[in-house]
Amino acid sequence: MIARTRPREIEHKAEGASLASQVLTEVDRRSEQIILDHLQPTIERFGLALLTEERDDDGGRLVAEQFWCIDPLDGTLPFIEGRPGYAVSIALVGRDGSPLIGVIYDPVEATLVHAIRGVGAFRDGIAWTREASDDGGALTLFADRSFLDGQDGDAAVAPFEQIAQEMGLDSVRLNATAGAVMNALGVLGSPPACYVKDPKPRGGGSLWDFAATACVFHEVGAVATDINGHPLDLNRADSTFMNHRGVLFASNDALARRIRAIRRGGN
Structure with a gap:
């Protein structure tokens, strides 16, 4: 389970142009490992490649038909500051760059959003359609x-x-x-x-x-x-x-x- 309190340890990465891309917590790594424990059987069974924020890009995504694309904790800055705005993000992407599956979990609100290409989008298991735009405001x-x-x-x-x-x-x-x-x-x-x-x-x-x-x-x-x-x-x-x-x-x-x-x- 993703922690809802500030992390004990914060590391800095030498990449990216913004502070948000340069910080890393122990929760990033724990979250990634939990996700990979669940996805590894699909990688082996279906020959999927893997791209995740906390590991080097091995180029497999350019060869395999699909790849898992994982951000184990997006929004690290709000997370380390103890504010809402962070989430777990998992996608299955085709070699042509088409997003085929998308899963987002918001730990603060305990809300799960997922979508499957050609099937629909769902929020906590209920079909989610685009909300109408207001005419004013x-x-x-x-x-x-x-x-x-x-x-x-x-x-x-x-x-x-x-x-x-x-x-x-x-x-x-x-x-x-x-x-x-x-x-x-x-x-x-x-x-x-x-x-x-x-x-x-x-x-x-x-x-x-x-x-x-x-x-x-x-x-x-x-x-x-x-x-x-x-x-x-x-x-x-x-x-x-x-x-x-x-x-x-x-x-x-x-x-x-x-x-x-x-x-x-x-x-």
């Missing part, structure tokens, strides 16, 4: 802490205020407290909403941060693409990072189109 913008790096809050949020105005909404509500997995699920839970990561030189989250939620979004009919509207590159050959094309999760197509247009205009 606020646009919720989910973001990582690094969203504000190098710019003030007003400048970062300004493009989304323009989008909100175009959509007849009265404000933008910024939420930059959770990890990538819970940010994405937040989009589905509070429409109209989005979670955006622009392309950048390095970092940008990793395959395991987005694979499971991408499957959920596909099954509920919401948007999970790169910043230009192409499918997420969930089996990138040259890296496990997603910085090259960015990430866009949106609660509906109209919002996604506006974000892409304004992002292209800013380049």
Whole structure:
């Protein structure tokens, strides 16, 4: 069971561009081992490859028909700070990068979300469909802490205020407290909403941060693409990072189109 208190030991990894990608706790390793104990028989029986955050990428995902893509504890920063916003994320991904199965567990709320390609999405075993977007109120913008790096809050949020105005909404509500997995699920839970990561030189989250939620979004009919509207590159050959094309999760197509247009205009 995932601990709900702050960890006793925190290590630092020499990778990634943000603090969130550089910290590791004993719970990350314990969670990974529990997951692998359950998945190892499927790896052996079906010839699946494995990609997990806490182990080196052995390249097997580029050869096998499918691979397990695991983040044993996404949102390590909120976890070590004793705040909600962390989750366990497990996905089965095809060699072509298609998310086939997605499983997310939120230990704080004891909520399990899962999706199977072509079957549907489920929350605690109950079919989950996309919630309708409100016609008024606020646009919720989910973001990582690094969203504000190098710019003030007003400048970062300004493009989304323009989008909100175009959509007849009265404000933008910024939420930059959770990890990538819970940010994405937040989009589905509070429409109209989005979670955006622009392309950048390095970092940008990793395959395991987005694979499971991408499957959920596909099954509920919401948007999970790169910043230009192409499918997420969930089996990138040259890296496990997603910085090259960015990430866009949106609660509906109209919002996604506006974000892409304004992002292209800013380049």
